[in-house]
Amino acid sequence: MSPLATRAANIIAQVSPDVHADFALKREFANDPDLTPQDKRDLTRAVFAYYRWFRWFDHTSAVASRVNTALDLQRKFESSPSSVNPAHLSERALPAWALASIDFPSSAARTAYLLQLQREPALWLRPQRAYSSSLARILKPNSAPQSEVLNFKFQSAALSPTALRYEGQTDLFRTDEFKQGLFEIQDFASQLVGHACAPLPSETWWDACAGEGGKMLHLSDLMDNKGLIWASDRHTGRLATLRKRAGRAKAFNYRPVVWTGGPILPTKTKFDGILVDAPCSGVGTWQRNPHARWSTTETDVKELAEIQLLLLENTRKALKPGGRLIYAVCTITRQETTDVVRAFSLAHPELEPIPLLGLPAPKSGPATGHFLWPQELNANGMFIAAWRAKTA
Numbered sequence: 001m002s003p004l005a006t007r008a009a010n011i012i013a014q015v016s017p018d019v020h021a022d023f024a025l026k027r028e029f030a031n032d033p034d035l036t037p038q039d040k041r042d043l044t045r046a047v048f049a050y051y052r053w054f055r056w057f058d059h060t061s062a063v064a065s066r067v068n069t070a071l072d073l074q075r076k077f078e079s080s081p082s083s084v085n086p087a088h089l090s091e092r093a094l095p096a097w098a099l100a101s102i103d104f105p106s107s108a109a110r111t112a113y114l115l116q117l118q119r120e121p122a123l124w125l126r127p128q129r130a131y132s133s134s135l136a137r138i139l140k141p142n143s144a145p146q147s148e149v150l151n152f153k154f155q156s157a158a159l160s161p162t163a164l165r166y167e168g169q170t171d172l173f174r175t176d177e178f179k180q181g182l183f184e185i186q187d188f189a190s191q192l193v194g195h196a197c198a199p200l201p202s203e204t205w206w207d208a209c210a211g212e213g214g215k216m217l218h219l220s221d222l223m224d225n226k227g228l229i230w231a232s233d234r235h236t237g238r239l240a241t242l243r244k245r246a247g248r249a250k251a252f253n254y255r256p257v258v259w260t261g262g263p264i265l266p267t268k269t270k271f272d273g274i275l276v277d278a279p280c281s282g283v284g285t286w287q288r289n290p291h292a293r294w295s296t297t298e299t300d301v302k303e304l305a306e307i308q309l310l311l312l313e314n315t316r317k318a319l320k321p322g323g324r325l326i327y328a329v330c331t332i333t334r335q336e337t338t339d340v341v342r343a344f345s346l347a348h349p350e351l352e353p354i355p356l357l358g359l360p361a362p363k364s365g366p367a368t369g370h371f372l373w374p375q376e377l378n379a380n381g382m383f384i385a386a387w388r389a390k391t392a
């Protein structure tokens with residue numbers, strides 16, 4: 001058995017309902033300073049291939065041998081997607097409950113989604129706006145502005161070409177450009193959430209589920225480090241990481257605050273814009289994190305949809321007249337997307353659904369938000385909806 005398969009099998013042996021595969025990998029890397037960036041990449045590929053092809057192999061064989069089978073399947077699939085039986089894709093790539101919870105716009109979209117789910121994910125960078133062209137130059141030929149690599153349907157002057165897709169081998173976290181805060185690793189779909197907010201430098205925003213600050217840092221850059229962003233989360237540890245990242249990016253226009261999502265808001269301030277990047281099942285990230293396909297449950301989806309609705313309900317009270325509320329989730333289940341939006345819109349006729357990213361509103365019926373599909377973006381699946389508080 002190859003040393004890679006054996007070591008990957010050891011990491012897989014540590015995975016449990018409480019220890020997810022990405023955490024087991026992180027811990028392994030932290031405990032072994034001799035691992036090179038290439039070793040880490042290979043181990044990550046092997047462990048994730050194992051969970052991507054989890055339902056394709058014989059579970060009586062040794063784990064290391066399953067790892068080899070998974071890597072083989074991945075290689076074959078990447079060079080010839082038709083090597084995989086399409087019926088197997090829908091039966092094996094994800095749990096049946098999850099597939100049934102996604103409303104695809106067409107059967108072609110469903111097939112394309114399933115194929116995308118089995119590909120290795122793309123790596124996206126978000127350069128600070130002032131450095132986007134110089135970074136694209138520095139990272140070439142291993143990166144390309146999204147305008148060059150994608151026939152992207154939302155492409156507009158306002159969006160392009162800030163996102164960069166990176167295909168090189170450098171450990172980006174060790175580059176001077178990263179240490180100086182000139183770019184972040186941020187999925188393309190997540191970057192589109194920032195563009196959907198489109199905050200102005202003169203405005204006051206609330207990033208209500210700011211977590212470690214991925215979107216908050218983008219909002220700050222879009223606001224030219226001016227105005228103010230209240231950045232709240234229920235986890236102090238995540239806010240501590242947010243502060244560290246903001247220091248690196250030299251972002252100063254924010255105020256971190258703990259808020260646990262209840263009806264008592266962290267401030268009496270009324271906002272021009274509120275982003276609720278809500279906790280969700282993460283089904284949209286299953287290409288990047290295939291272990292989650294087998295650890296996420298239908299109950300998670302149901303419980304999270306309730307929390308999402310509650311967060312919208314509590315945050316909307318802080319909107320200024322004319323202010324915008326943006327709802328984003330990195331999932332594509334019906335329960336956490338269109339169902340939440342319908343229920344919230346119905347309860348709040350004083351909020352008017354508004355279009356985003358230049359996308360057309362539906363021809364009939366109420367606006368229910370927009371899906372960002374992995375198969376269209378080569379990125380995470382996300383869902384975004386927005387409302388404006390009507391002025392009297």
Ligand SMILES: C[S@@+](CC[C@H](N)C(=O)[O-])C[C@H]1O[C@@H](n2cnc3c(N)ncnc32)[C@H](O)[C@@H]1O
Binds near residue numbers: 213234262
């Ligand atoms: C999707 S993550 C946010 C990611 C973050 N916006 C970013 O771009 O890096 C959702 C966040 O919501 C927070 N959260 C979960 N339940 C919450 C609640 N009831 N109130 C406030 N924040 C909550 C979690 O701690 C988590 O950091």
